[in-house]
Amino acid sequence: MDLEDTLLMMPGPVPVAPRVLRAMSKPMINHRSAEFAAIYDDCREILADVYQTKNDIFVISGSGTAGMEAAVGSVVESGDKVVAIENGKFGERFKDLAALYGEVVPLEFEWGTSVDLELVKEKLEAGAKAITLVHNETSAGILNPAAEIGKLAKKHDVLFIMDGVTSLGGDEVKVDEWGVDIAVVGSQKCLAAPPGLAMVSVSEKAFEVMNDVKKRPYYNDLKAYKKSGDKARTETPYTPAIPLFYALQEALHIVKEEGMEARINRHRVLSEAVRAGVAEMNIEMFPQLNEYSQYSNTVSAMKAPEGIDGEDIKGDMKKRGIIVAGGQAHLKGKIFRVGSMGNVTARDVLSTIQGLEIVLKKRGCLDGLGAGVEAANSVIDKL
Template identity: 85%
Template sequence: MDLEDTLLMMPGPVPVAPRVLRAMSKPMINHRSAEFAGIYTDCRQILADVFQTKNDIFLLSGSGTAGMEAAVGSVAGNGDKVIAIENGKFGERFKDLAALYAEVVPVVSEWGLPVDLELVKEKLEEGAKAITLVHNETSAGIMNPAAEIGKLAKKHDALFIMDGVTSLGGDEVKVDEWGVDIAVVGSQKCLAAPPGLSMASVSEKAFEAMKDIKKRPYYNDLKAYKKSGDKPRPETPYTPAIPLFYALQEALHIVKEEGMEARIKRHRTLSEAVRAGVSAMNIEMFPQLNEYSQYSSTISAMKSPEGIDGEDIKNDMKKRGIIIAGGQERLKGKIFRIGSMGNVSARDVLSTLQELEIVLYRRGYVDSLGAGIEAASRVIDGL
């Protein structure tokens, strides 16, 4: 399989624009120089619009998980309680990371089911320093109620820590309006840059909470990033992955050129087209929704058709040059997932659905070809 002809339709990494790849070939520079400070400042300014925040923003050399650990590890310790919401793999990861630094109070729903807001209220009333939420749970294809969690956290004076790794840059995220104290995003998702960087916005309330923490992460200490970021010539506390900063800056310029309103509309339209296409193939969406949850706008999770293993669908698609995702851990074989994040186009979505329909036809699940493409096209064309 020729990698250059392979279409990535998974929840990250996503295809990277040629101009972003070219940016990584620039010469190395001094990471304590005015040149690097200019790149860092430019990225932070564009990200402020993506995050919709006036809070400080920092860039870490490390994936989204590094940003998640920085978020909880920098503010929680000394026996603090952290409420960890879980309804998918990454909520579980946030819970496990928090447990390294604090006493975790889990609020768990079965993966793919809505967050239990009543249980969240109950746990907050018992007291907690912070609460964690994965906004867009890609393992289950469900968008969780960040605005509602933000209101509850504020009411009970708890820090709100949010994983926006797969929503920031692809869907509406209002960090300041929702009262998010620390929000994290990864480079290889909706921002369509290569893997290896994470970004975090941090409120003044969060910085205040760091003062009494004796045992914080060393490399991922947000207090250290604050000290370095506040210098007259902003920098990172440790040597940054310079080629990735070049790439991120170029990717953010693409985001700026498209405009966040248009970018969000594109993501939402294409994810709706995926849902329409698979529905026309009689495939059921996996997550169960309530009034406070939505289908993800950057990844669609579907139940595997009866009699067909989701891993077989994934493998069949790979043979046809399209990489989609299967289920993780307990969901392996039970679901498959199609990404629609980053710089994904209508053609990418239609090509994926066309190949999926052929795969299902050859496995005897659909009787004829064309219904999925027609349904998705009608969404894309606004019909």
């Protein structure tokens, strides 16, 4: 399989624009120089618009999980209670991270089912220092109620830590309005940069809490990032992945050129097109929604048709040069997922729906071809 001809339609990493790849080939520079500071400052300025925040933003050389650990480890220590909401794989990861640093108060729902806000309220009323939430749970294709969780966190005076790894840059995220104290995003998702960077926004309230935390992480200590970020010439506390910063800056310029309103609308329309296309194939969406949850606007999770393993669909699509994702953990084989994040285009979505129709017809699930593509295209006409 020729990787250059492969279409990545998974929930990250996503295809990277040629100009972003070219940016990575620039010469190395001193990471303690004015040249690097200018790049870092530019990235932080654009990220503030993406986050919709006036809070400090830092860039960690590490994956989104590094950002998640920085968020939890910098404010939680032994004995602190953390309400960890889980309705998918990455909520589980937040729960596991919290257990390393403090005392987890688990709030577990079946993966793909909606968060019960009354249960969240009960847990917070019992007392906690922080609450964690994955805004966009890609393992199950569900968008969780961040705004409502933020209101509850504020009412009970707990820190709100949010994984926005797969929503920031592709869906509406209002960090300040929602009262998010620490929000994490990954470079290889909606921002369409290569993997390897995590961006973290931090509120003043969170910094105040950090002052009393005796044992914070070393590399992922957000206080260390603030100290370096507040210098007259902006720095990171440790050696940054300079080529990835080049790439991030260029990717953020693409975001800025498109405009966040247009970018969010494109993600929403294209994910709606995916859902319309699969509906014509009688494929059922996996998430179970309530009034506070929605289908994800950056990845669609579908149940595998009866009698077909989701991994087989994934394999058949790969043979056609289209990479989609399967289910994780106990969902493996039961679902498959189609990403629509980053710089994804209408052509990408239509190619994917067409490929899926062919795959399912060959497996005896469809009588004809074209209905899915036509349904998806009718939605895409909204762009």
